[in-house]
Amino acid sequence: MYQVIGTGKSRALRVLWMLEELGQPYEHVAVNPHSEGVTPFNPAGKVPVLVVDGTPITDSTAILTYLADRHGALTHPAGTLERARQDSLTQLILDEFDAALWLAARHSFILPEEMRLAAIKNTLRWEFERSQKTLIHRMAEDGFLMGDMMTVPDIILTHCLTWALNARFPITEHRLTEYLDLMRARPAYLRASAR
Template sequence: MYTIVGNPRNRSLRAMWALEELGQDWTLEAVAPQTERMLAVNATGKAPVLLVDGTPIPDSVAIVTFLSDRHGALTFPAGSLERGRQDAITQFIVDELEGACWTAAKNDFIHPEDKRSPVKPTCAFEFELAQKRLERLLGEGPWLMGETFTIADILAAHTLSWGERMFQWPLTETLAAYKDRAMSRPALGAAMAKGKAMLEAAA
């Protein structure tokens, strides 16, 4: 069984979603970022961390990549042309789509007040620009890699939802439908329900 150290209200949900898609058992150790426990399993203090037989793997992108490779699903084989394209899309999501959200979050509530900058309008513009590029990558869909749902879709849908919910940034019609299609998958519903139950049990 895998253990996720984190919280379903942050990027830990990506790992939970992937584990449900892969049909793997997991449990949640509810820990906030930058706490003593989180620093013990991740030197950066960031969530999530996946514990695999006691060995920590930090970072949501690294975690879902590891899991998909290990279980042979949600991805294309390493070294294939399809995997190269998938990795390029994943990198775009992290650099441009998530980059806008993360910069806005740091300057909204994460950094000390005297270290924050009024960058949210710029981040909103970058998020809008990234959506236009993501639409071109999506093409006819239904997923970023055509007919195959991959970890790139987990990352993209979660990040689109992040921008929409936290910052009220509007989504394009195409990407709103894409996000809803991804987030209606049974595995995500199961992950959210399990995460909520585990949080309540730990309270």
């Protein structure tokens, strides 16, 4: 059985959702970053951590990729052009969406007050809106990001868009609003987010 360490209000939600989509049993240890429940598995104190047979795996994207490859679901096979496209979308979302949101969070409440730059958030919002315009040109016409099949970048993007709403980063593209509504209505997402 898998063990997921981290609260559902963190990137651990991505892992919980993936496991729900896969129908895999898991134990959820809902602890905050840098707590005693995390540091034995990740000395950096960051969550999520997935423990597999006593071995910790860190970083949500690495965990999602591992689970998708291990279970042969929510991914295209390694070495295919579809997988290259999938990985490219994953990197775009991490670079343009996740990074902007994480930097805004750092300058809102994570960094010591004297290190925070409040004005940077305006630039990050502007970049976030511009990135939405780029992404919609790479999305499939309907369905998931890549078409008929849900893949790893769908989980990451949905998490980022939800995070954006909570951080007051506007979702300006109607297609992304519709996409987010469909993804957050998935039964596996609802089960994971209820944790």
